[in-house]
Amino acid sequence: MIRGFFRLIGLLLLAGSFIFMVYDGARYVADQSLRFTQFGQFWNDIHQSSQQAFHAWVDRFAPWLWNDVIRLLLEQPVFAVLGIAGILLLILFRPRKPLIGYARD
Numbered sequence: 001m002i003r004g005f006f007r008l009i010g011l012l013l014l015a016g017s018f019i020f021m022v023y024d025g026a027r028y029v030a031d032q033s034l035r036f037t038q039f040g041q042f043w044n045d046i047h048q049s050s051q052q053a054f055h056a057w058v059d060r061f062a063p064w065l066w067n068d069v070i071r072l073l074l075e076q077p078v079f080a081v082l083g084i085a086g087i088l089l090l091i092l093f094r095p096r097k098p099l100i101g102y103a104r105d
Contacts, residue, residue, distance in 0.1 A: 003093045010089030017083035024079065039081045040074030 024036050043051050058066045073081065 003095070006089050006093040010086045010093070013082045013086030013089065017079045017086060020077070020079040020082065024077070036077035036079070038074065039076050039078050042078045043074070 020037060020042075028034050040051070055066060058070060
């Protein structure tokens, strides 16, 4: 049950990644300039106060983590971040291999 739920979330993240890839591609065709939507900008557009609260929470526990890891993640294109997260969820929660010689009920 849980495995199927996380696989569904992974597929939805992959679909979102594809949508943002198409969106950035259409913007390239319209403007003739290649600009990717950054993950931090997308998060800001969705809910700005949650990003600020997350920044404060990270600074409280590990201030170095914001500048070294999370800031780098926020500067990446949305389609790459969503795609990698979706692929990881699909790989981590893939169905088990069937056992040879055993019958499952």
